[in-house]
Amino acid sequence: MTPRLIPVTPANLSPTAHELEASWDALTAEELRRRGSLKWTVEPGVIGAWVAEMDLGTAPAVTAVLEHAVRDSAFGYTSPVLNQALREATARYQREVHDWRVEAEDVLALPDVLSALRAIIARHTPEGSAVIVPTPAYMPFLRIPGELDRELIAVPARRTRVSADAAAGWALDLDAIEAAMAAGAGLLVLCHPWNPVGRVLTHEELDAVAALSTRYGVSVFSDEIHGPLVLDPTLAHTPYASRPGTDPDLTFTATAASKGWNIPGLKCAQLVVSGEARRSWESSALSRNLSNQGAGIGAMATIAAYDEGREWIEAVRRYVRATAGEVEQVLSAAGVGVTRPEGTYLAWLDLSGTAAAASPARFLLERARVAVNDGVTFGRGFESFARLNLAAPRPLALETASRIAQALA
Ligand SMILES: Cc1ncc(COP(=O)(O)O)c(C=O)c1O
Incomplete structure (x- = not known):
């Protein structure tokens, strides 16, 4: 017999895009640190914008199925x-x-x-x-x-x-x-x-x-x-x-x-x-x-x-895309070459010609209190680049961008 894998809890499954965006906007750095993710806990006290994890939670349908699994203690081997x-x-x-x-x-x-x-x-x-x-x-x-x-x-x-x-x-x-x-x-x-x-x-x-x-x-x-x-x-x-x-x-x-x-x-x-x-x-x-x-x-x-989870991810894509546009404006004005992603929630920053060029991740960690990935870890020749994670609450992503801009000023 095929087990029922998807619980029927329609009330939880369809927040509007507006409700989702409001809940993402409201997330604070303190709350994200409390949740204990890799992105937010390795460098204490800074904005986590490095490893490819999102701050935006997951789809209500995923949460619902996992709540169901918890109630069933469905923690055995896969089958x-x-x-x-x-x-x-x-x-x-x-x-x-x-x-x-x-x-x-x-x-x-x-x-x-x-x-x-x-x-x-x-x-x-x-x-x-x-x-x-x-x-x-x-x-x-x-x-x-x-x-x-x-x-x-x-x-x-x-x-x-x-x-x-x-x-x-x-x-x-x-x-x-x-x-x-x-x-x-x-x-x-x-x-x-x-x-x-x-x-x-x-x-x-x-x-x-x-x-x-x-x-x-x-x-x-x-x-x-x-x-x-x-x-x-x-x-x-x-x-x-x-x-x-x-x-x-x-x-x-x-x-x-x-x-x-x-x-x-x-x-x-x-x-x-x-x-x-x-x-x-x-x-x-x-x-x-x-x-x-x-x-x-x-x-x-x-x-x-x-x-x-298809509607939820559509809301994520729209939210991250709008965030990317706003972050790009702030960073471009500060002299950063921003490669805005067509896909992924990762922006690729060219910091050559800026004060951060010699060691982007260290510079941004020390001067902007923002954790990003260093370009050199993505291959030789990318020493003056950094990768920035955009899947963040928009106010935090904008704070990240303005901290970077101030540090480069
Ligand atoms: C392109 C790419 N492949 C693979 C992974 C890791 O996937 P997994 O954890 O399934 O090995 C990542 C994680 O960021 C990724 O960006």
Whole structure:
């Protein structure tokens, strides 16, 4: 029998966007510190704007399902029944929201995205082959190949249009990616949308990557954890694997509700994989067993997010987008080059030419009492950049921006 996973509590499930925004605006730094998140507790007494966690809570439908799980003491191991419901909800979400025809049987449960990347490098790429990572890159992408005794080939982004607010100015260097593939690399790690520059890759870019992957027989790991967070209403997230030119045998896609619905601590992600890549995955015990290592309550929360949390995340996207515009105005006026994200809730700040250029995160921590991520951790060449988390109560995000502006003045 399939257990009832979604409790029916309609009164809790639909606050208006206005009510949500008012509740987010009202959150204080003191309250966020009290909640004890990583973002707010590592550097005491400062504004936490670094690690990719949101201050905006989660969807009421997710809270409801978790309250239900608490009442049921549903804290056991995850189960095939829960995993199956997760696979179906993921396929439904991808079909209905991203227009990607995914079969539930091609969705596999994971505890998190990075465990899949580790398994793919260790078990599903040619032994000893290098890993290509476009930079600036989410920091673990730069670390994991070396941990597995693989060479990292960092491919710095091409700057196509240097303008203050143009995420579109950061592009994949397809020539350098091709050269690395031709030289025998075994995997390309795509981050789509791209943390930290907030790019939503175009169909043309995705198709060019697919053509290179096919030509050189090199697998692609497409990390689409930020897919639900496309902020620009004129853009849409197109899953890499949904493009007609991609070869299923060479394609691994990772998704999760963990960024969009702010539940990374609940340990649940998904791998979408078919064809030869799926057979290869199933043939490895290390990879296969990852499906048993997620949290049951993470699966419940993810199902609620995908099925019932779509209006909530729409309100989040609108709120963060408006915040990003206001933060950009303040920072641009202070001489910071702001890459406003097309997707993700992360702004990429160019502090070159400012007093913070030599050591942005330390400068902003000491002088502005704001914790951001240092550019150098995203790859060589980004020493004068910093990543700023915009998923904050808007008054706090604006206080962050004005503290930075004052510190640079
Ligand atoms: C692009 C990207 N991938 C993966 C992760 C981590 O995902 P997980 O906790 O599922 O490994 C993050 C977290 O910020 C991220 O930004």
